[in-house]
Amino acid sequence: MNHTPNSNRLHIAVFGRRNSGKSSLINALTGQDTSLVSATPGTTTDPVAKAMEVYPLGPCLFIDTPGFDDEGELGRMRVERTRKMMEKTDIALLLFEDDGTPERQWMELLREHDIPVVLIVNKKDVRQDVDSLALRIEEKYGQVPVVVSAGEKSGMQGIFDAILAKLPEDFAERTITGNRVGEGDVVLLVMPQDIQAPKGRLILPQVQTIRELLDKKCIVVSCTTDRLSDSLQALARPPRLIITDSQAFPIVYRQKPAESSLTSFSVLFAAYKGDIEAFAEGASTIALLTPQSRVLIAEACTHAPLTEDIGTVKIPRLLRKRIGEELQIDFVSGNDFPHDLSRYDLIIHCGACMFNRKYVLSRIAQARAQHIPITNYGMAIAYLTGILDKIVW
Structure with a gap:
C-alpha cells in the first residue's frame, strides 16, 4: 500500500480556522508528526499531505490545509490554496471553533x-x-459532530468510523477495464517504447492496467507497435481486447482482427478518472473548430517538453493539419488550470493518471459551468484519425 499512487487514494482534507488543531489532528490520525504544530497562528502555509493505509478504508491521503481565516495578502493567497484543495477532496473533515459564520460559509x-x-x-x-x-x-x-482531542489523540476511531460512513458507494468499485474483459480473455497491449517512455520502466497507466488485468486472471500479451503483426500471428486466437497507446491508433486499427475490440490507455482512463460521455461529446465538437478557434491542452504531469511530446507536439499537429495552422493552442500543466475558460472553444485533457477522479470531475464541472466542451487525449486522437465510432469506451 505504501506504493499505491496518490491518484488512487481516498483524499481526505482537513479544513478549519488557524489554531483550530488541524495539524494536531492530522498527526493524531496518521500516528506521525506529519504537520508542524505550533501555537503561532498560520503555521501551516501550504497544504501538507500524508499517505497511509487505514483499515477498512484502504489507501488514503490525509491533507492538512492553511486556516481559512488567514489574513493579509499572503493570508489570502493561502486561503485560495485551501479553496483549490476542495477540487481534489473526496471527504472533508471540518473543525468547528464555534458555530459562527466562517464554518457555515x-x-x-x-x-x-x-x-x-x-x-x-x-x-x-x-x-x-x-x-x-x-x-x-x-x-x-x-x-x-465527532468530539475529539487531537492533542491527547483521543476520539480518532470516531473520525475513521464517520469517514467510512461517508465513503462514496462506488469509490473502490471502479476499474480501469470495467466489464470489457474477464477471466481467461486474451488482452494484447501495444506499447510504443519511444522517447516518451521512461528508460527501463513503463508509464503509470500501463503498469496499473497490467496489474488489473492480471488480477482479473486475463492472459496478458505485450508488444511494441513494430511487433504487432508478429504478436497477433503468435496467438492461438484473436485477443478479446487490444489496448494501445492513443498515438498508435491508426496503425493498430489497420491490423487488428475483426473479432477484437480496440481502445487505448487514455480512453480507458477517461472513463476511469472522468466522465466518458462528456469527453465523447467534447471530441465531436472538433468538427466545429475553425482557424480562428482557441484550444486549451491540459497535462497533469509537469515534465520537461519532449521532442515528440503527445500534448505539446503531436495533438497540435493533428489539429492544425485538420483545421489550419492559424489555430491558437495554449498549454497548462500540473495544477495550473485557468479559472476563466471563456476564451476557449475546446479543452483537451490528458488521461490524468496523476490526478484523482474528484479533481478530474471538478475540471469537467468547471468547463460545463462555463459551457466549454472538454475531451481527453485519447478521445481527441480517435476522432481526428476517424475511428472514434470504431473503438470501445
Whole structure:
C-alpha cells in the first residue's frame, strides 16, 4: 500500500480556522508528526499531505490545509490554496471553533462541491463547552459532530468510523477495464517504447492496467507497435481486447482482427478518472473548430517538453493539419488550470493518471459551468484519425 499512487487514494482534507488543531489532528490520525504544530497562528502555509493505509478504508491521503481565516495578502493567497484543495477532496473533515459564520460559509462551499463532510469539535481536553457546541452544531446542520482531542489523540476511531460512513458507494468499485474483459480473455497491449517512455520502466497507466488485468486472471500479451503483426500471428486466437497507446491508433486499427475490440490507455482512463460521455461529446465538437478557434491542452504531469511530446507536439499537429495552422493552442500543466475558460472553444485533457477522479470531475464541472466542451487525449486522437465510432469506451 505504501506504493499505491496518490491518484488512487481516498483524499481526505482537513479544513478549519488557524489554531483550530488541524495539524494536531492530522498527526493524531496518521500516528506521525506529519504537520508542524505550533501555537503561532498560520503555521501551516501550504497544504501538507500524508499517505497511509487505514483499515477498512484502504489507501488514503490525509491533507492538512492553511486556516481559512488567514489574513493579509499572503493570508489570502493561502486561503485560495485551501479553496483549490476542495477540487481534489473526496471527504472533508471540518473543525468547528464555534458555530459562527466562517464554518457555515465553508460548509456551504463544501456542499456546493458535493463533498461529504465530517463535522468535528476538537480540544475536548481543554474546552468546557464542547457538549453545548456539539449540540448547537447538530441542531444547525442536522449532523452529530465527532468530539475529539487531537492533542491527547483521543476520539480518532470516531473520525475513521464517520469517514467510512461517508465513503462514496462506488469509490473502490471502479476499474480501469470495467466489464470489457474477464477471466481467461486474451488482452494484447501495444506499447510504443519511444522517447516518451521512461528508460527501463513503463508509464503509470500501463503498469496499473497490467496489474488489473492480471488480477482479473486475463492472459496478458505485450508488444511494441513494430511487433504487432508478429504478436497477433503468435496467438492461438484473436485477443478479446487490444489496448494501445492513443498515438498508435491508426496503425493498430489497420491490423487488428475483426473479432477484437480496440481502445487505448487514455480512453480507458477517461472513463476511469472522468466522465466518458462528456469527453465523447467534447471530441465531436472538433468538427466545429475553425482557424480562428482557441484550444486549451491540459497535462497533469509537469515534465520537461519532449521532442515528440503527445500534448505539446503531436495533438497540435493533428489539429492544425485538420483545421489550419492559424489555430491558437495554449498549454497548462500540473495544477495550473485557468479559472476563466471563456476564451476557449475546446479543452483537451490528458488521461490524468496523476490526478484523482474528484479533481478530474471538478475540471469537467468547471468547463460545463462555463459551457466549454472538454475531451481527453485519447478521445481527441480517435476522432481526428476517424475511428472514434470504431473503438470501445
